[in-house]
Amino acid sequence: MNGAAAAxxxxxxxxxxxxxxxxxxxxxxxxTVQFLLGIPLPLGPMVGVLSGLVxxxxxxxxxxxxxxxxxxxxxxxxxxxxxxxxxxxxYLSGGATNPFAFIYLLQVTLAAVLLxxxxxxxxxxxxxxxxxxxxxxxxxxAIGGHHIAxxxxxxxxxxxxxxxxxxxxxxxxxxxxxxxxxxxxARLAALKEAAVEEDHIVRMGLLASGAAHELGxxxxxxxxxxxxxxxxxxxxxxxxxxxxxxxxxxxxxxxxKIVTGILLSFGExxxxxxxxxxVDAFLTELVTExxxxxxxxxxxxxDEFGDDVPIVSDSALKQVIFNVLDNAFExxxxxxxxxxxxxxxxxxxxxxxxxxxxxxxxxxxxxRPYCSSKGRLGGGLGLFLVVxxxxxxxxxxxxxxxxxxxxxxxxxxxxxxxxxxxHAQDLRP
Numbered sequence: 001m002n003g004a005a006a007a008x009x010x011x012x013x014x015x016x017x018x019x020x021x022x023x024x025x026x027x028x029x030x031x032t033v034q035f036l037l038g039i040p041l042p043l044g045p046m047v048g049v050l051s052g053l054v055x056x057x058x059x060x061x062x063x064x065x066x067x068x069x070x071x072x073x074x075x076x077x078x079x080x081x082x083x084x085x086x087x088x089x090x091y092l093s094g095g096a097t098n099p100f101a102f103i104y105l106l107q108v109t110l111a112a113v114l115l116x117x118x119x120x121x122x123x124x125x126x127x128x129x130x131x132x133x134x135x136x137x138x139x140x141x142a143i144g145g146h147h148i149a150x151x152x153x154x155x156x157x158x159x160x161x162x163x164x165x166x167x168x169x170x171x172x173x174x175x176x177x178x179x180x181x182x183x184x185x186a187r188l189a190a191l192k193e194a195a196v197e198e199d200h201i202v203r204m205g206l207l208a209s210g211a212a213h214e215l216g217x218x219x220x221x222x223x224x225x226x227x228x229x230x231x232x233x234x235x236x237x238x239x240x241x242x243x244x245x246x247x248x249x250x251x252x253x254x255x256x257k258i259v260t261g262i263l264l265s266f267g268e269x270x271x272x273x274x275x276x277x278x279v280d281a282f283l284t285e286l287v288t289e290x291x292x293x294x295x296x297x298x299x300x301x302x303d304e305f306g307d308d309v310p311i312v313s314d315s316a317l318k319q320v321i322f323n324v325l326d327n328a329f330e331x332x333x334x335x336x337x338x339x340x341x342x343x344x345x346x347x348x349x350x351x352x353x354x355x356x357x358x359x360x361x362x363x364x365x366x367x368r369p370y371c372s373s374k375g376r377l378g379g380g381l382g383l384f385l386v387v388x389x390x391x392x393x394x395x396x397x398x399x400x401x402x403x404x405x406x407x408x409x410x411x412x413x414x415x416x417x418x419x420x421x422x423h424a425q426d427l428r429p
Contacts, residue, residue, distance in 0.1 A: 007184035008070040011114050011177050012060070015078050018110075018173055019057050022082070023050055025165070026089060029100070033093075037154070040142050042092050049088045056081060076119045079111050080126060087130040095138020096131060099158035104131055106166050113177050219256050226252065254293055277313045279305055279347060279415070283340055286318055290325055298329060300337040305347065311415055320389045324351045324409050327383065331355025332406060346395070349411045357401035366399055386411075 030046055033039050060078065064070070083104070090098050104127040111123035226249050235241050277285075280303065287301045328336045332353035339350040366387065387397045395413040402408055 007180045008072060008075060008114075009064065010180045012064065012070045012075060012078065014173055014176055014180075015075070015082075015110075016057050016060050016064075018169065019053055019060075019082065021169070022085075023053050023057075026050055042139065046089060046092050049085055049092070053085050056085075072115060072119065075114050076111075076122065079107055079115075079123050083107055083123065083126050083130060087134065090134055091138050093139070094141045095134035097138075099162050101131060101134065102159070102162050102166060104128075106169055109170060109174065110177070113174050113181075215255075215259050219252060219259065223249075223252055223256070275313050276310055278308045279311050279340070280308045282311055282313045282318075286321055287338070290322060294326075294329060298333065298336050299325070300335065302337070302339045305340045305342045309415055311347070316389055317393065317413070320386050321349065321351075321411070323383070323386050324349075324411065328353035328355070328407075328409070343412065345415050347413045347415055349413075350408055351411075352402065352406060352408045354406040357405065357407045358399055363399060363401070366397070 026046075027050065030041060030043070034041050034043065086103055086107070090096075090101055095101075108120075108124050108127050111120045115123070226245055229235050230242070230245050230249075235245070283301075283303065283305075287299065291299055325336060325338065328351050332355040335354050337350075337352040339352075341348045341350070366383070390397050390411055390413065393413060395411060397409065397411055399407060399409045
């Protein structure tokens with residue numbers, strides 16, 4: 001359900017609640033006039049209008065249960081029916097001379113809050129036309145036994161009650177409806193921001209795919225040259241040169257693996273698909289692989305997860321954790337700690353470092369593209385991708401600075417990642 005439909009649904013529920021209050025208020029008013037003031041009313045028709053309002057509310061509740069969305073046309077129809085019901089009751093109880101005729105202003109105000117300009121004008125015109133019609137067409141009250149001064153006091157008392165009722169209902173319901181509209185605007189703003197972020201991801205994916213294609217040829221050429229050098233007797237005779245060639249080949253293989261991963265994530269090759277494993281196996285494999293290609297002694301890993309459970313292993317998820325570990329390693333080459341915990345149905349990873357920590361501005365805008373503490377052009381995209389991939393997987397990312405120096409990045413990931421794993425295919429960095 002989109003933000004506008006959700007807000008309209010909440011506002012329709014508020015209108016139903018307001019109609020219940022109107023039914024109770026009319027019952028109290030009719031009983032007061034009929035039995036306390038001794039002014040006879042046409043109880044049959046008035047009870048019929050009340051019954052119609054009750055049936056309308058019951059029908060509205062049934063409609064809300066069957067339908068997930070409510071349109072602005074539904075709100076317009078509900079307000080017009082309320083105007084019609086008020087007109088019928090006023091017609092039966094003195095017409096325009098009834099002090100409760102000012103309830104029309106409440107309905108026009110609610111229309112101005114809930115509806116677009118044209119629909120609001122429609123309600124205002126209907127209310128004005130109804131009030132004007134009541135001036136000429138109404139059923140006068142039989143009040144012959146009351147003195148004019150007493151009638152004036154009753155009219156002023158009724159006007160006061162109507163004013164107080166209007167004011168109270170406006171404060172309560174208009175403020176709640178405005179809150180629904182603010183929540184709708186906030187959801188729309190969040191959706192707009194998410195669309196902008198996804199556009200960034202698509203652009204980066206295109207750029208990464210193009211760069212991977214361009215790098216493929218020189219990497220293959222370098223691999224052939226290194227293989228030829230390794231077979232040359234003059235170079236193989238030097239242990240130092242042979243060691244350098246081996247290290248170059250290992251670095252080259254890592255570069256080729258990175259390029260292959262970029263192409264896989266962009267859908268131009270087929271590789272490892274998401275597979276079912278366990279938390280312990282997934283994290284052990286991840287830590288081993290990270291240590292093999294980085295500084296093995298830098299990472300301090302603690303498994304505090306508890307009983308092992310199945311989990312879906314996806315290359316996007318692995319790359320997300322790699323990015324966080326790489327960022328921590330870059331900030332603190334001497335020490336990085338990763339702690340795995342369980343919080344209900346979530347896997348929680350705390351990645352700590354002893355670096356300079358995050359600037360306050362970056363913590364405030366965590367995950368925004370190009371928001372980086374590294375001070376270089378294009379920085380901040382790694383954490384941006386981390387936040388977006390984890391969000392697509394149904395998790396959350398948070399960060400804070402440690403009291404003793406450094407920073408902690410916390411990833412909270414649902415243990416049932418299978419339904420969400422497919423959404424991460426387009427977001428792999």
